[in-house]
Amino acid sequence: MYHISKILAIALIVFLTGCSIGGEKKIKIFSIEKPRENLDYPMPTALELEQIKWIIITSENAEEVFAKLEAAGIDPVLFGLTDKDFQILAKNFAQIRQKLQETTNLLEEYKKYYETDENSN
Amino acid sequence: MFGQLRMIITLIIIMGIAGAGMYVFKLRADNATLKANQFKLETAITEQNKVLEQQKADFEAILESNKKLNILIQTFKKDLDDLDKRFTKKNRDVGKLAIDRTKAVEKVINKGAKNAARCLELASGAEHTEEELKATKKSEINPECPALANPSYVPY
Numbered sequence: 001m002y003h004i005s006k007i008l009a010i011a012l013i014v015f016l017t018g019c020s021i022g023g024e025k026k027i028k029i030f031s032i033e034k035p036r037e038n039l040d041y042p043m044p045t046a047l048e049l050e051q052i053k054w055i056i057i058t059s060e061n062a063e064e065v066f067a068k069l070e071a072a073g074i075d076p077v078l079f080g081l082t083d084k085d086f087q088i089l090a091k092n093f094a095q096i097r098q099k100l101q102e103t104t105n106l107l108e109e110y111k112k113y114y115e116t117d118e119n120s121n
Numbered sequence: 122m123f124g125q126l127r128m129i130i131t132l133i134i135i136m137g138i139a140g141a142g143m144y145v146f147k148l149r150a151d152n153a154t155l156k157a158n159q160f161k162l163e164t165a166i167t168e169q170n171k172v173l174e175q176q177k178a179d180f181e182a183i184l185e186s187n188k189k190l191n192i193l194i195q196t197f198k199k200d201l202d203d204l205d206k207r208f209t210k211k212n213r214d215v216g217k218l219a220i221d222r223t224k225a226v227e228k229v230i231n232k233g234a235k236n237a238a239r240c241l242e243l244a245s246g247a248e249h250t251e252e253e254l255k256a257t258k259k260s261e262i263n264p265e266c267p268a269l270a271n272p273s274y275v276p277y
Contacts, residue, residue, distance in 0.1 A: 046247035049238040056219045056227040083216030086230075087208045093237055094204050094265070098197040101244035101269060105193055109186045113179075 038115050043107070196268045204265070233265065240266035 057065050057078060066076040081089060208215055219226040240263060243249065249271070256262040256271050263270035 043246055047242045047245040048247075049242055051235060051238065054227060054230045054234055056223050056230070058220050058223055060220070061223055083214070083219060087215065090208075090233070090237070091201065091204060093241070094201055097237070097241045097244045097266065098200070100241065102190075102193065102197070104244060104246055105190065109190070113182055113186065 040115070043104075200266055200268070236263045236265040239263060240269055243269050 055065060055078060057080065065078075069076045069078075215226070243253075243266065252261075253263065253270050254273075256274060259277070262274055267274050267276060
């Protein structure tokens with residue numbers, strides 16, 4: 001009788017604690033840092049400009065110039081600029097070119113800074 | 122009486138041994154914790170050093186980039202001044218010159234326009250030609266944008 005109650009007690013203990021032997025597996029949460037994707041746009045295509053021809057027209061050569069135009073089958077009409085306006089146009093173009101160059105350089109510098117291996121991680 | 126005393130002493134000894142054993146286990150556990158802490162601290166220091174190095178490298182890259190852009194802006198100013206000088210050097214009057222030497226000035230202006238157009242192409246990212254990169258003399262370089270036409274050109 002004494003043995004039976006001993007066995008029962010042990011069985012009861014095993015029954016009550018059985019599920020906790022070995023225990024629940026712990027959940028592991030991993031966090032993997034994934035770098036942001038590079039934008040990777042190709043650089044804009046370079047300009048390929050067509051050439052224009054400047055014609056200087058003075059009061060002395062005007063007739064000759066228009067005659068040449070007509071002979072070449074070109075409409076005898078010219079869009080004119082004064083010498084001062086020509087200088088302004090040249091300077092304006094130089095400024096446009098510089099702005100373009102500055103923007104292209106900035107773009108390259110940004111690309112270099114943010115998209116090199118050491119900075120993209 | 123004597124038997125009870127012996128039992129108490131035995132119990133005290135057993136408890137003492139058990140306590141000492143537990144203390145040793147505690148010390149071992151503390152040691153393991155301290156070792157783990159040490160490892161974590163060392164790892165943290167290494168990571169901090171890496172971050173600091175990266176920050177230093179970034180800062181240097183920013184400085185270098187700023188320097189390059191400043192040089193570029195200085196070059197722009199010089200190019201504009203040079204262009205202005207070409208029109209006004211020694212009280213030059215382009216209008217008068219064009220009246221006096223129409224054909225010659227027309228040729229110069231067309232050449233200048235061609236050079237300026239090439240400068241625009243280069244500024245937009247066009248590849249340099251071999252001829253442009255080899256230019257070292259004033260007569261060879263594109264005078265509208267020497268620094269852009271050949272970055273290694275040294276003006277004289």
